[in-house]
Amino acid sequence: MVLGTGTRAFITGASRGIGRSLAVALADRGVTLGLAARSTDELQELADSLPGEHHVLRCDVADEESVRDAISAFVAAAGGLDLLVANAGLTHYGPFRAQSMEQLRQMTDVNWYGTLFTVHAGLPVLLDQAGGHVVIVSSGAGLRSFPWAAVYGATKAAQRMFGEALRHELSGTGVGLTMVYPGEIATTLHDHEKDRMPDWYRGGPAAAPPEALAAKVIAAIEKDARAVHFPPLVRILGAVHGLSPQLSDRFLRALRGGGAAPRVD
Ligand SMILES: NC(=O)c1ccc[n+]([C@@H]2O[C@H](COP(=O)([O-])OP(=O)(O)OC[C@H]3O[C@@H](n4cnc5c(N)ncnc54)[C@H](OP(=O)(O)O)[C@@H]3O)[C@@H](O)[C@H]2O)c1
Structure with missing residues (x-):
């Protein structure tokens, strides 16, 4: 699909990191955005800083009704939906045996159920108009999972298996789907656990910039590419x-x- 004025995109997790960078890059193309997250102050600040008119939507992706309401509100306000981005996510790194059920459930609810709720609510709109695109932000950890990130990796692999099959199911419908497998990207994802990261971790401020990933995702949407691996080492590791x-x-x-x-x- 061609992204430009007239395109309407709903993005979860738009308040920070990868979702925010994607929002900035799409707004530069003239796309009208539905900016969804729990932090509406940050979303409003972002909307005010972008060219064009955008919609701020309070949305907890772990809550199905909240996701349905946010997508319906955006479709009503923007007059439709063309691009659906399931990006919101979080991590709790640590040895599995030391993690609480609450942490494990939160990753499952936000990363996995959040993706299902988002795609389940938004996809019918795209299918009705026989056109549009879905983006699912998984992780390199969905291709090869790491110690201390066993459940995070499991949620990312669940997204991968779901998206890979759904892309085939959508064949002939006019709706495309791109999976995104980021490696370590400089965002706020690990800010709450910076002091207890595993020794193999090489993220932080010096990691790959989210703006570079956003540019790759936009190019992939326009080509209906199956997947984005960024940085490229992620593809090699997966292979x-x-x-x-x-x-x-x-x-x-x-x-x-x-x-x-x-x-x-
Ligand atoms: N950064 C990396 O190295 C990396 C690598 C691989 C994959 N990823 C994936 O990329 C995606 C984006 O992560 P990021 O790195 O950009 O992290 P981030 O900077 O922490 O941003 C996460 C975004 O998700 C939103 N979010 C979290 N919980 C939510 C909930 N319950 N409901 C709605 N929104 C929620 C946050 O907004 P609120 O807190 O305001 O709700 C925020 O906008 C995630 O799926 C992550 O797994 C990141």
Whole structure:
């Protein structure tokens, strides 16, 4: 699809990080945005700073009704929907045995159920008009999961399996779907746990900028590309892991130290 004036895009997790960068890049193209998250002050600040008229929508993606209401409100206000971006997400890194059920449930509710609620509510609008595009922001952790991120990786793999099958289901409908697999991107994702990250982690402010990822996502939407892997190393890691998990263990140990794959078999 061509993105420009007249395109209407609903983005979850637009208040910060990748969602915010995507919103900025889409607004520069003239796209009308539905900016969804829980932090409406940050969304309003963003909307005020962007060219064009945009819609701020308070939305907790873990709550199905909240997602349905936000999407309906946007469709009514903008007169339709062309691009649906399921991006909102969060992490709690740490050894599984030390994590509370509340943390595990929160990642599952936001990352996995949040994606389902968003796509379930928005997709019928795209199908009715026989056109549009869905973007699902998964993670490199959905291609190869890491110790201390077992459940985060599981939620990201769930998004991957869902999106890969749905893209085929949508064949012939006029609706496209792109999966996004970011590596480490400089956002606020880990701000609440900066002091207890695993030793293999190489994110932080020096990681890849979300603006560069946003540019790749926009190009992918326009080409109806199956997936975006960014930085490109994510694609290599996914391919090596698909070929042989032992080989990807070795690759990761060389790249990130023994903590990335401590069990040698
Ligand atoms: N940064 C990375 O290195 C990286 C790597 C791979 C994948 N990803 C994925 O990229 C996506 C965006 O993450 P990010 O890095 O941009 O993180 P971020 O800077 O922390 O932004 C997360 C966004 O999600 C929103 N969000 C969180 N919980 C929500 C909820 N219950 N309802 C609605 N919105 C919610 C936040 O808004 P509110 O708090 O205002 O609700 C915020 O706008 C996530 O799915 C993440 O898993 C990130």
